[in-house]
Amino acid sequence: MAGEFDFIDWIRRQQRTSEIVQVPAGDDLAVLKWNWPGRESDLLLVGVDQVLDGVHFDSAIHSPRAIGRKVMNRNLSDCAAMACVPVAALVSAALPRGQDIEHARELYLGIKEAADAFNCAIVGGETGSWKGQLVVTVTILGGADGIPPVKRGGAVAGEHIYVTGPLGGSLLLDRHMNFVPRIIEARRLASGNRIGGMIDLSDGLSRDLRQICTESRVGAIIQADLIPIHDDIMKARRDERAPLEHALHDGEDYELLFTTAEPVVGVECHRIGHTTDDPGIWLDRGGQLEPLEPKGWEHPL
Numbered sequence: 001m002a003g004e005f006d007f008i009d010w011i012r013r014q015q016r017t018s019e020i021v022q023v024p025a026g027d028d029l030a031v032l033k034w035n036w037p038g039r040e041s042d043l044l045l046v047g048v049d050q051v052l053d054g055v056h057f058d059s060a061i062h063s064p065r066a067i068g069r070k071v072m073n074r075n076l077s078d079c080a081a082m083a084c085v086p087v088a089a090l091v092s093a094a095l096p097r098g099q100d101i102e103h104a105r106e107l108y109l110g111i112k113e114a115a116d117a118f119n120c121a122i123v124g125g126e127t128g129s130w131k132g133q134l135v136v137t138v139t140i141l142g143g144a145d146g147i148p149p150v151k152r153g154g155a156v157a158g159e160h161i162y163v164t165g166p167l168g169g170s171l172l173l174d175r176h177m178n179f180v181p182r183i184i185e186a187r188r189l190a191s192g193n194r195i196g197g198m199i200d201l202s203d204g205l206s207r208d209l210r211q212i213c214t215e216s217r218v219g220a221i222i223q224a225d226l227i228p229i230h231d232d233i234m235k236a237r238r239d240e241r242a243p244l245e246h247a248l249h250d251g252e253d254y255e256l257l258f259t260t261a262e263p264v265v266g267v268e269c270h271r272i273g274h275t276t277d278d279p280g281i282w283l284d285r286g287g288q289l290e291p292l293e294p295k296g297w298e299h300p301l
């Protein structure tokens, strides 16, 4: 069965090119030219992200407020990936039939709490109830506001690869439900540095790095001993997988992964490797190169 990324590629091939569409489907957000007569021009960034009960959260464990925060923060994290400013969001929720209005209110308050932290207005939406489980979808609108959007495809060979924070174990202690999207860091990075490619780490380092490399037509070598490993792995190890495996493949870290040629100024971050002309993606374990296979999360279709 085709994976999510093949499906996105297929959708992209169906579309005609347009002067208005500057970045089509396939990046963290699409970028549109938004010129109205008599107004200062800006770029509109737009994207949509959905969370499903049993896939992205578990309503038996997680509160509606936490679920609301997560879906909004995932969208805000996509804004961070493009270094744009979130402006407004629309929310659509399919509520399980029979659930009380208090539940829906809590969900909304979680969404609002996350949105308020970045001055993002909730400007509309839709609710319905059905016999299925909870599904929440947020459409996000952002503006470039003076900083050109940073794409996945902007990396070139010979750049350093960085992450903004430690990785792995996001599911072990529920960090995936409670994270701060790196919008402030992204704006600082993109205004003070020449960033090549950037993505937010939602699907795991091994898979998201591949997105940057594929879109940019470069390869990469990651140094195993430079990858910052999150404390959560040590605090909550419930399996035999090595900490490095968690950091490479777990996903839902929501840190930024980016490339740049110069040392980074203005934001604390960790250099983990470099991009190459050769298209392969490798993990360097003490001088031994092994292929870094993408094992992160891919939504089944």
Ligand SMILES: [Mg+2]
Pocket (backbone or CB within 6 Å): 028, 077, 078, 081, 199, 200, 202
């Ligand atoms: Mg993303």
